[in-house]
Amino acid sequence: MTEYGRGPGSEPWHPEDPLYGDGGWGGQQAHAGQQSPYGGQPQEYPEQQQSQQQYGDWGDGGQSAYGQQPQYDQYGQQHPEPQYDEYGRPRYEQQYASQQQQQQQHQHQQQPQQQGYGDGGWDTGAHPPAQYPADPSDPYGQQPAAFGAEQPDFYGTSEAYPPPEPPGRRRSEPEPRRDDWDPGPDQGEHAFFAGGDADAEDDAGGRGRGDRRGGRGGKSKKGRNGVACLVVCLVLGGGAAGVAYFGYQFYQERFGAAPDYAGDGNGEQVTVSIPRGAGGSTIGQELKRKGVVKSVDAFIAAQQSNPNGKSIQDGAYTLQKEMSAESAVELLLNPKSRSNLIIAEGKRNVDVYKMIDKQLGVAQGTTAKVAKTEWKSLGLPDWAVNHKNVKDPLEGFLYPSSYSAAKGQKPADVLKQMVARADEQYKRIGLEEKAEGLGLDGPWQLLTVASLVQAEGKTHDDFRMMSEVVYNRLKPTNTETNQKLQFDSSFNYLMGQSKIHISESEINSNMDPYNTYTNRGLPPGPIGNPGEEALQAALTPTKDGWIYFVATDGVSKTEFAKTHDEFLKLKEKFDASSGN
Known part of the structure; x- marks a missing residue:
């Protein structure tokens, strides 16, 4: 920054300076012989930055403003060399008191209006604090504080470091010895590991590391370091052992071989019930509960490795305890072991x-x-x-x-x-929902129809036609049999037998409700346990008009008729085949 002919690093004024005299700026002679109240140190005003740009090289005959020139204050007085105290810092107090006195003497004197300072010259007479050039050799003196401001203490306290020498007598500091090397906080030393005491450090007024190392004693610090490191090692060691243990358990459960027995069992038989629709996990749990296999995972793995493993049927199986999972799967697939x-x-x-x-x-x-x-x-x-x-x-x-x-x-x-x-x-x-649509009194009657179809039908192709025969005979309009089913199967159920040839006298003399020769309508309940096809046939009968049927061969062949005359022909065929 330009300061009216003197750079930040210029030397103080000298009487033989050629710029003193006619080459200086015009207001200098009016104040010749006056000593500056600031102790020879120039003041810097922010307004002068703009003024300097407008004046350019005025007053030096075209010489560069950045040459080695002395500095002057606002009254044209040259600033002598600044004075320092015993610690090498500039003395400001006496200079500041002289400055205040000088300002009081000149506060009513108005300077001629200068170009670049507006219309009124100095506004209030108060001036911003002076800035002094920094000493290049002083790393802490890049910018001194203003007058009256609190001086930043770059050196801590007087106990922390010896006071710096004046710039002229400073000498380079010797390089630290290798045995006193301190890595510092960025090189791995942490208060926890260094045994630092935060409270003690605050009480010492922020002493440096050198004072901590020398004044507190190395043995105490090393002892705390050892205890801290031991605690950390124990904690980390215990944590690592726990992680390793649980990691091993997790690996064994997820990736290791599942626990399993060896061989075909210990000879002790046990019955295991496999529910219908059970998967590998359910089967494995039941086998483990009965002591057959050692783990569910072992059984699942054996079942998956067997090509027929998924075809295990529900039921009761006789197995042995402590079998290998592979042997258990093989027995479950063997019909001989199925109970x-x-x-x-x-x-x-x-x-x-x-x-x-x-x-x-x-x-x-x-x-x-x-x-x-x-x-x-x-x-x-x-x-x-x-x-x-x-x-x-x-x-x-x-x-x-x-x-x-x-x-x-x-x-x-x-x-x-x-x-x-x-x-x-x-x-x-949907047995309960579909009964009403068939003219029946609820699902119980529909189940009874299905049991009759199952008992009278000889082949699966007979079921739907037999179902139609039942429904047609139950109709009130049935004049052929007068709503009587006349099924031998119901009479045989009543008698606890399975006969084909039953005499008419035997049938007509029995009035039990299950006798469909002497009672109209359906028997009181089912006469057996119908299967899937008989149930479906009871739900979907044919509509061909069948009302008679005869097992013409007496065994597996059933023929159907729509009229009584057709029925008589079928009966003759049956008698011929049976030898009647």
């Missing part, structure tokens, strides 16, 4: 009870007794109870399928499986 109870379509309840007794290894009649005494607690739907003259309330609800039944199980548990399966299937096909 299932398979109920065929059309089986009557009395036959199913005997099968359950045998499968469970209980005395004959045990399951029939349970069914008779506990039928209300086995899960029947509301529409299947409170019907008159029913011989067995569970008839029609031991749904044909495969069930897990093995020694050790209770008959009631097996019966509950069957009733639940039947109820599920009847809901699925």
Whole structure:
């Protein structure tokens, strides 16, 4: 910044300076012989920056304003060399008091208006504080503070460092010794590891690192460092051990081999029940609960590696404890190990009870007794109870399928499986909703129709035509049989038999409600357990007008007729084949 002919690094005024005299600026001689009240140090005014640009090289005959020129104050007095105190800092107090006195003497004197300072010259007589050029060799003296302002203490306190010498007597500091080298906060030394005490450092008035190192004693610091490092190592070591342990457990669970037994078992047999629709996880959990496999994951892995692993059927299986997962999968796929109870379509309840007794290894009649005494607690739907003259309330609800039944199980548990399966299937096909559309009194009658279709039909192709025969004979307009079904199957159910040749005298003499020869309409309830096809046939009968049928070969061939005359011809055919 230009300061009227003197640069920031110019030397103080000298009497032999050629610029003193006629070469200086015009107002100088008017104040010749006056000493500057500022101790020879020039003042800097912000307004003079603009003035200097307008005056250019005025007053020096074209010489550059940045030459080595002395500086003058506003009264034309040259500034002598600044004075320093014992710490090498400029003395401002006496100079400032002299400045105040000089300003009072000249506050009413108006300087001629100078170009570039507006119309009124100096506005209030108050001047901004003077700026002094910095000593290039002083790294802390780049810009001294103004008069009266608080001087920034770049050296801390007097206890922290010795006072700096004046610029003329300063000497370069020696390089630090290697054994006193301090890495500093940016080189890895942290208060935690250095044993620093924040409170003690504040009490010391911000002493430097050198004072901490020398005055406090190295042994105490090293002792605190060692304890801190030991604590950190213990914490980090314990954390690392915990992470390693849980990491290993996680790896073993997610990526390691699942725990598994070896071999085909320990010889101790156990029965395992696999529910219908169970997946690998459910099967594995049941096997682990019974002690067959060691882990669920091992079984799932073995099942997935077996090409037929997903074809495991529901049911009861006889396995051994502590088997390898691979051996368990192979036995579950082997029909010989399956302890299932398979109920065929059309089986009557009395036959199913005997099968359950045998499968469970209980005395004959045990399951029939349970069914008779506990039928209300086995899960029947509301529409299947409170019907008159029913011989067995569970008839029609031991749904044909495969069930897990093995020694050790209770008959009631097996019966509950069957009733639940039947109820599920009847809901699925809409038995309750579709009964009314067929002219029947609720789903119970629809189930009874399906049981008759199942019992009288010899082949699957017969079911829909047999269903139409039932509906046509139940019609009030039926004059052929007068609403009597005349089915041998219902009489055989009543008698607990399966005969083809029944005498008319035997049939006509029995007035039991299940005898459809002597009673109109449907029997009181189902006469067996119909399967899926018989149920669907009862829902969708043919509409061809069939009202008669005869098993012409007496075994598997059934023929249908629409009139009584056609029926008589079929009867002759049956008599011929049976030898009557």
